[in-house]
Amino acid sequence: MSRHAPLRLALPLLLALGLSGCVTYVSAPAPEATSSAPEAADPAQDAASAKAKAPLLPSMLFPGEADELVGWRCTPAQDLVTAATEEELRLWSAQGGTRLAPAVVASGARYQQGDLSLWNKGREALVESQRGRLDCRVDVTRDALTRAEHPGVMFRGQGNEPGWHVALANDVPELTMTLDYGRREVTLPYRVTTLDNDAGRVILASGQAARPFSLRIEAKACFDDMSGQxxxxxxxxxxxDRVYRGCGQGIAP
Incomplete structure (x- = not known):
């Protein structure tokens, strides 16, 4: 993960864990507008864009060295996502994401950052902060995306109804959109309009004025609205004039 910009630990993002509402599951996109998707990009794209390098994305968009992402259902109502290794635990909620370091515990595994802690044993976990506690249980797990599965891709996002996905190239600022269950595909250059490492947020816009789009990516717990992953x-x-909503993950080399 050394290639990606570090994210300063943001404890306030998760102090409201015990009081906040449920993570909102991604919803189906709005009805399709009549305008069509842009045509395939011209092979002779702007030379300056071709020579540009892909940006360094916030590290909390990635699962780190973890091989697995875990979705937790908690009481009071709150859904969390974690990715754990022996060195750290990455935790995402509806408010954002943060890293917790391993802490001493008699049994199970415990991670802590300031007043925020997570202790888990088996399929159960206890999350505590100054504002309360959450009793959580594993709901669903999935393997993290890898570069071997998606060569040349630094970030992948996807959604449903109709099926779509986006892929950011790992070397140059280019984005490939695949829409309508794969029936339409276009690759375009992009520019960064917002890059907030602390918040784990990046906003991209089209690099071609004639083919506008925007892509917003935020480090927050997300669950697929069909599979629950x-x-x-x-x-x-x-x-x-159409909005596609879904989930995604950064993919490290």
Whole structure:
């Protein structure tokens, strides 16, 4: 993960764990506008864009060295996502994401950052902060995306109804959109309009004025609205007066 910009630990983002509402599951996109998707990109794209390097994305969009993402259902109502290794635990809620370091515990595994802690044993976990506690249980797990599965891709986002996905190239600022269950695909250059490492947020816009789009990526717990699978990022793609909402994950080399 050394290639990606570090994220300063943001404890306030998760202090409201015990009082906040449920994570909102991604919803189906709004009805399709009549305008069509942009045509395939011209092979002779702007030379300056071709030579540019892909940006360094916030590290909390990635699961770190973890091989698995875990979705938790908690009481009071709150859904969390975690990715754990022996060195750290990455935790995402509706408010954002943060890292917790291992702490001494008699049994199970315990992680802590300031007043925020997570202790888990088997399929159960206890999350505590200054504002309360959450009793959680594993709901669903999935394997983290890898570069071997998605060569050349630094970040992938996807959604449903109709099926779509976006892929950010790992070397140059280019984005490939695949829409309508794979029937439409376009690759375009992009520019970064917002990059907030502390909040784990990045907003991209089209690099071609004639083919506008925007892509918003946020490090927050996200659950696929069909499979329920957990993800560390929420993704919003705006294209041709239509909004696609889904989940995503950064993919490290």
């Amino acid at each position: 957990p993800w560390p990022a929420r993704v919003t793609l705006s294209l041709n």
